[in-house]
Amino acid sequence: MGVVELKSVTKNYQGNRGITDVTFTINEGEVFGFIGPNGAGKSTTIRTLLNFIHPTSGSATIFGKDIVKESKEIKKLVGYLPSEVHYYDDMKAIDLLKYSAGLHNYHNDKRIHELANKLQLDLNKKIEDLSFGNRKKVGIIQALLHEPKLLILDEPTGGLDPLMQNIFFDLLKEENKKGVTIFFSSHILSEVQKLCDRVAIIKEGELIKVEKVETLTQNNIKKVSLLLTKEANLGLNMEGILSKEKNGDDYQLLFNGEISSLLTMLAPLEVKDILIEEPTLDEIFMHYYK
Numbered sequence: 001m002g003v004v005e006l007k008s009v010t011k012n013y014q015g016n017r018g019i020t021d022v023t024f025t026i027n028e029g030e031v032f033g034f035i036g037p038n039g040a041g042k043s044t045t046i047r048t049l050l051n052f053i054h055p056t057s058g059s060a061t062i063f064g065k066d067i068v069k070e071s072k073e074i075k076k077l078v079g080y081l082p083s084e085v086h087y088y089d090d091m092k093a094i095d096l097l098k099y100s101a102g103l104h105n106y107h108n109d110k111r112i113h114e115l116a117n118k119l120q121l122d123l124n125k126k127i128e129d130l131s132f133g134n135r136k137k138v139g140i141i142q143a144l145l146h147e148p149k150l151l152i153l154d155e156p157t158g159g160l161d162p163l164m165q166n167i168f169f170d171l172l173k174e175e176n177k178k179g180v181t182i183f184f185s186s187h188i189l190s191e192v193q194k195l196c197d198r199v200a201i202i203k204e205g206e207l208i209k210v211e212k213v214e215t216l217t218q219n220n221i222k223k224v225s226l227l228l229t230k231e232a233n234l235g236l237n238m239e240g241i242l243s244k245e246k247n248g249d250d251y252q253l254l255f256n257g258e259i260s261s262l263l264t265m266l267a268p269l270e271v272k273d274i275l276i277e278e279p280t281l282d283e284i285f286m287h288y289y290k
């Protein structure tokens, strides 16, 4: 049984598309990335899982518990960081976090101070005096403070500077080592690549791929840059060409297949220059997004 299991979950907003027929499983101990462009349906999926909104159809479980019927039980086991955090402005960070810990019946201030030290947050400041990034840190501590077994993080790095992002990632890795499963939504591929074991790609409300990050980056796809002397007789419709962009005599191809068959195809052409390299994860994803 997976920690998170979605079965054909659809959520429509008064007839408008939210997510359609989404099915995937997150296994225990995984760091699972959820990636897609703005409006793809990441927050809708997460908010449905946390029972803030109800699925139109389909079902899902977290730790085997039904997300609608057993939502209260689930919330005890989950730490959630929303993409935007809103708090009572005139509360001190420490008071807010102690209050939040109390709601979880978790009374260990040491954990709050340890997390704040790691993230370099001054707990004695009022929320209204904190910068956007520092408010995000309050949200991160709030998600982590009751030692949840599952972390659901919706675009967690927004507002954190690069150094702080690294500290945050180290913190997540530490939690993961302790056995915490992490569901991490993002539209930034490099951070998913740094952190996640597997990734689900969502586009226009539909899941288009669930794959190991390693497989995505180590498959057979190559980026081919070609400079030709003539445009004529360029039949690039062969199998394996995933995408092509043309700029004058310059071609950029994403090719998935045997390099020997690509070379056979290119042999009759007047090739001035050729560069074959590994595509970045961004380039692979752009192919899926098209």
Ligand SMILES: Nc1ncnc2c1ncn2[C@@H]1O[C@H](COP(=O)(O)OP(=O)(O)OP(=O)(O)O)[C@@H](O)[C@H]1O
Pocket: 013, 016, 017, 018, 019, 036, 037, 038, 039, 040, 041, 042, 043, 044, 045, 083, 187
């Ligand atoms: N409350 C709502 N009422 C109506 N439509 C909504 C509502 N919330 C989201 N949607 C629609 O559902 C779709 C998915 O949106 P969602 O916010 O889940 O995407 P996302 O992947 O989280 O995007 P982003 O990265 O911009 O937050 C979009 O078409 C959006 O317009």
